[in-house]
Amino acid sequence: MxxxxxxxxxxxxxxxxxxxxxxxxxxxxxxxxxxxxxxxxxxxxxxxxxxxxxxxxxxxxxxxxxxxxxxxxxxxxxxxxxxxxxxxxxxxxxxxxxxxxxxxxxxxxxxxxxxxxxxxxxxxxxxxxxxxxxxxxxxxxxxxxxxxxxxxxxxxxxxxxxxxxxxxxxxxxxxxxxxxxxxxxxxxxxxxxxxxxxxxxxxxxxxxxxxxxxxxxxxxxxxxxxxxxxxxxxxxxxxxxxxxxxxxxxxxxxxxxxxxxxxxLLGTPAWWWGVVVLIIGGVTAVLGVLYALMQNDLKRILAYSTIENIGFIFVGLGLALAFAANNMAGAAALALTAALFHVFNHTLFKSLLFFGAGAVLTATGERDMEKLGGLIHRMPMTALFVLVGCVAISALPPFNGFVSEWLTLQAILLSLGLPQWGLKIAVPAIGGLLALAATLAAACFVRLYGITFLGRPRTAIAAEARDVDLWSRAAMGILALLCLLAGILPGFVIDGLAPVTQYMVGARMPAQASVPWLSIVPIAESRSSYNGILVFIFITFSSLLAVAVIHRLASRAVRRAPAWDCGFPDASPALQYTAGSFGQPLRRVFGTMMFRAREEVEMPPPGDTSPARLQVSLRDVIWDTLYAPLANLVLFLAGHLNRLQFLTIRRYLGLVFFSLVSLLVVLALWS
Amino acid sequence: MEGLVFDIAHLLAGSLVLVSFMMLYQDRLYALLNVFAFHAVVLSLSVAWQAYIQDAPHLYVTALIALIFKAIIIPLSLHRIIARLGIHREIETVVGVVPTMLAGMGLVALSLVVMLRATAEADPLAREDLAFALSVLLLGLLMMVTRRNAVSQVVGFMSLENGLILAAAGAKGMPLVVEISVAFSVLIAFIVIGIFLFRIRERFDTVDVQTLDRFRGEKR
Incomplete structure (x- = not known):
């Protein structure tokens, strides 16, 4: 068989x-x-x-x-x-x-x-x-x-x-x-x-x-x-x-x-295909992560982050198309490998993060970050695995997200060899967009993790959360382990992708398994190389050292409680940094144009003791300009065509008759 | 001989169109039924002539079916229905005679233009036949649109179907089974419509379809 x-x-x-x-x-x-x-x-x-x-x-x-x-x-x-x-x-x-x-x-x-x-x-x-x-x-x-x-x-x-x-x-x-x-x-x-x-x-x-x-x-x-x-x-x-x-x-x-x-199926690509795919991919990446930064719902943030990652993958595919159109098979193989590697990675860490969100949902029944907090003490295993997912999706070494995004940027650096000026200008600009998207993604996941798992519980239900069952933790643990393995041993993944790129663009990246010390070298030793294991060991070692030093020096030192306490520890948990406050600077920078974000402060009149309120309104510009008019048009037409359901018999006959005659007239005029 | 064959076929099909025009301006129901019977007679003559020139005996059966059902049975039963409903004195046209006739002429011109152009390579006899058949069909439809009385709409539908049979007879190699099944479906449609006429009459005391619309609460 x-x-x-x-x-x-x-x-x-x-x-x-x-x-x-x-x-x-x-x-x-x-x-x-x-x-x-x-x-x-x-x-x-x-x-x-x-x-x-x-x-x-x-x-x-x-x-x-x-x-x-x-x-x-x-x-x-x-x-x-x-x-x-x-x-x-x-x-x-x-x-x-x-x-x-x-x-x-x-x-x-x-x-x-x-x-x-x-x-x-x-x-x-x-x-x-x-x-x-x-x-x-x-x-x-x-x-x-x-x-x-x-x-x-x-x-x-x-x-x-x-x-x-x-x-x-x-x-x-x-x-x-x-x-x-x-x-x-x-x-x-x-x-x-x-x-x-x-x-x-x-x-x-x-x-x-x-x-x-x-x-x-x-x-x-x-x-x-x-x-x-x-x-x-x-x-x-x-x-x-x-x-x-x-x-x-x-x-x-x-x-x-x-x-x-x-x-x-489509045969040899034309060079401008790459431009179209690149621009759409770059815009998608930035838009997706900006949307994600404005959300408070855990699963919705993850869904918007998916859009960002899809944008990343499409940028890789667009680069591969542009290189393939110019017969730069080696560069095309690099770009395609980066895109496919990211496909693999995204499956790992996005599934992991959704499992984590599901675990939080099971434990607390809440998806709104503003009602969570402090879960790292109640759900330590889940918190650890979600942390791995967050670090991986933020493209930080030594996890897998870093490798694929690094490979994409390496492919972008090769774009100077492209002959078309359109591509020469577009590709570095897209690279800038990607860098922006990657940074914002890191901010987004710092926000997600910090608000949900760190700090103190904001509601009673978050304070009473219990970690989830063994099966769920096993699924998250295995994915977290795979994220780490793909991050420190990327050479094997790249070699596994070689037959795919060989088949699609007619070339493959240089074999990585034979490179000494398990480094990966996308183009040539002289240009760039990355060693996941070395980075992993360094990060582990330095953070352990830092922990040891802090415990040694800080924990045993004499501590005095401050008199004013900075207004923080014993007051209400509502005084903590919230998801909304974390997103505010970015909302002010990007949201005014993208989301027509408006902030309004309602001050009570002098003498009134009611609290002041800050109202933020966000609008989805794409929905308003593209989808809403289309939906309104369809509704308008449907509303007017609805009358056709209630015609008299003679009018129905007339309708059939006139449509038949007009089709015949068209036929007569056509030929 | 060739010329004569063609001319007679042409004459018969042309007369069918002419009789369709005659139906358009009949505003009394009995007169309409008589013209419709005549329409069916001309159709059966035309089909019989096609049977003769194509040397296709099964077309004689078609002609016979047309003669018996459409020229005798259906007009007679419609006659009885009208008598029993007591509507033989009703006069009706929604659109005046002159605009209807003008529209009919336009339709004939349109079908000639479309058909003669679409079938440029076909046998000339079949071409003319198809053009006339389409004219008869459109005139039948026109009649259904311009009439208000349910009985005359039925007649319009039947004459439309006559046009279909003319087209089928003109096309060589049409199997008999198809024609018989078409004839039966028309008969069944006739029975159903007949029953409905009486039901409508029982409920609303009229077969004027406008009354039905009023009953549905439509604004006119």
Whole structure:
């Protein structure tokens, strides 16, 4: 049995788990059985994919099943790219299943989650293996609908129904764009198999149109600005392990779709494609993190941070396109490796952080940071793992986030060799945007961690929190460990990505495993190198030393309590720094233009003893200028077309008659 | 011989269009029914001629069906319905005769332009036939739009269907099964409409569709 057979069997078993969960609805062990099954199946699939990626990745495996279009069948294919994404998907899915073993027990309505969770996993797996447009779109839509049902699992909670509505509208729009893109790629002969699309040569205008449609279709799923509007609504609405899947894994499936179409099916790129993708990616990165800084809801911050990371990944992909268009295969391989490495990393730490948010939610029932605080004393394990996630996502060494962002910036430094002036100017500017985004992301996660886990509890419920169950902690611990391992041993990840870049852009980064001392050298020893282990050892050693010195000198020294106490320790916890106050400087700098932030101070009149109030109003400019007018237009048209429902019989006949006659007139005038 | 064959087919199809025009300006129901019966007779003649020149015996069956159902059974039963409903004195036109006739001429011109251009490579006989068939169809639709009485709308629908049969007969190689099923569906539609007419009448004491609209609370 070859690998692809085994993978398809895993998917089939996942699909069978859903109906099983329905059948066992009333049995109390159903939750455990369902998540246990998905855990085993996804581990198996991840192992197969990893074996493929590190083994014989260069030769693709194909299989045709007698399903789908009658004259085509359902084509599946396992090549290096799908193997890598299958590994990422199933790794994230296995972690979510492990987490679900514990988290799922707190679910009030398990029958709304259990049947669709395996179906969602199966859908994502199928998208990456599909080898014809029909199969791809079917699996894509299957994945969207399954995740939509999961978003709607708690549909009675405020705003969740609206989130689901916005999500399904945007998902349908994205699928439509992809459908049109595949229609253009297939051409008039209807070559819907990917093999046929690869063979065909596409006219430049057609390729440009397909690129725009793919940016709309895959970009709306991934959360590229300005199509991100659904993401921060829908991702937090789902149960936390599903949020982790949607944010950490499903957005990666969208990126897979983008890479598959632009790098593989569309032929040689033109240089300006890179500019378009770069600009969208850079703007998305900065916008995402700015939005995140304005939020107080834990899961919503994580969702906006996903948008930022997607922007980072798309900048890497845009660079790879620009280099590939100029036949700089080595540089393209570096940029693509950086993007894919970040795909892998983001799956790890975003899932970890969503699990952490879920743990906080389980322990306190709160997602609002302003009501938390001091959790590091009540939930020490969770706090440690979330700290790892926060450091990793802030791109600080020695964790994995640093390596991929460092590689992206290395690729940006190579852009001086590009011949087009447009790119020469755009790429460093985008590099500046990325640096801004990375810094703001660090601020964002300092804020998230500091307000939630440090300080003192702001509410009674936060003061009484207890750490979560063993399964959830194990899932977070494993992901935290993987973040650290990928950070200190990045060479192995880079070597694992070599077959993918070899297949996509025809080159690979230099082999890293043979570099002495486990350093990584992206281009040449003389230019730059990074050694994760060395940094790790240095950081560990210096922080241990600092701790020892502080304890030695500070703890035993005589302490005197200050007379005035700076007004802090014994007063109300409300006097602490809050999420709002942490975000205020950044809101004043960036928010006035981006969010039309307005601050108003209401002072009570002299003599009145009521407190003064500070009111802050924020508006989402993109929603106001893009989505609201569109929604109003649709509502206006629908309101007016509604009259067509109440015509008289003769008017209906007249309507049919006049439309027929006018079509005939058009026909007569046309030819 | 070739010329004569063509001319007679042309003549019959043209007369069908002419009779459609005659239906447009009949404002009394009995007269309308008589013209409709005549319409069906012309149709069956035309189909029979097609059967003769195409040497397709099954088209004779079609012609016979058209003659029996459309020229005899349906007009007679509509006659009885009108008599039982007591509406034989009603006069109706929503749109005046002159604008209706002008619109009908425009429609015929339109269908000629569209069809003759769309079928440039086809057999000339089939081309003319199709153009006339589309005219008959559009005129039937026009009649449904301009009438208010349910009975005359039924007649308009039937004449529209005559246009379809003319087109089907003109196209060579149309299987008999299709024509028979079309004929039956028309018959069933007729029965359903007939029953509905009586139900409407029972409820509202009229078959003027305008009254129905008023009953639904529509503003006019």
């Amino acid at each position: 070859s690998d692809i057979h085994a993978l398809l069997l895993c998917v089939a078993a996942l699909l069978a788990t859903g109906p099983l969960a329905v059948a066992l609805n009333r049995w109390p062990g159903a939750t455990r059985l369902c998540y246990g099954a998905t855990l085993l199946l996804t581990i198996a699939a991840a192992a197969i994919a990893a074996g493929r990626l590190f083994g014989d990745a260069a030769t693709p495996l194909t299989i045709t099943l007698p399903l789908g279009l009658p004259w085509l069948g359902a084509l599946f294919r396992l090549d290096a790219l799908s193997a890598f994404f299958l590994l990422v998907i199933n790794l994230g899915a296995a972690a979510a299943s492990l987490y679900g073993l514990g988290y799922g027990r707190h679910e009030h309505t398990p029958h709304r989650v259990l049947p669709f969770f395996p179906a969602f996993l199966a859908g994502m797996n199928l998208v990456t293996m599909a080898d014809d447009a029909f199969c791809f779109l079917l699996s894509w839509e299957f994945m969207s609908l399954a995740s939509w049902v999961l978003v709607m699992a708690h549909h009675r909670v405020d705003d969740n129904a609206r989130a689901g509505y916005v999500y399904i509208v945007m998902a349908s729009f994205g699928t439509m764009a992809l459908l049109l893109a595949f229609g253009l790629l297939a051409g008039p002969e209807g070559g819907y198999a990917f093999a046929a699309m690869r063979e065909a040569t596409h006219a430049p205008w057609l390729a440009a149109l397909v690129l725009i449609l793919v940016l709309l279709g895959a970009g709306s799923k991934a959360g590229l600005a300005p199509l991100h509007a659904w993401l921060p609504l829908a991702h937090p609405a789902a149960p936390s392990h599903v949020s982790a899947l949607m944010s950490g894994v499903m957005t990666k499936v969208a990126i897979y779709g983008f890479i598959r179409i632009t790098f593989d």
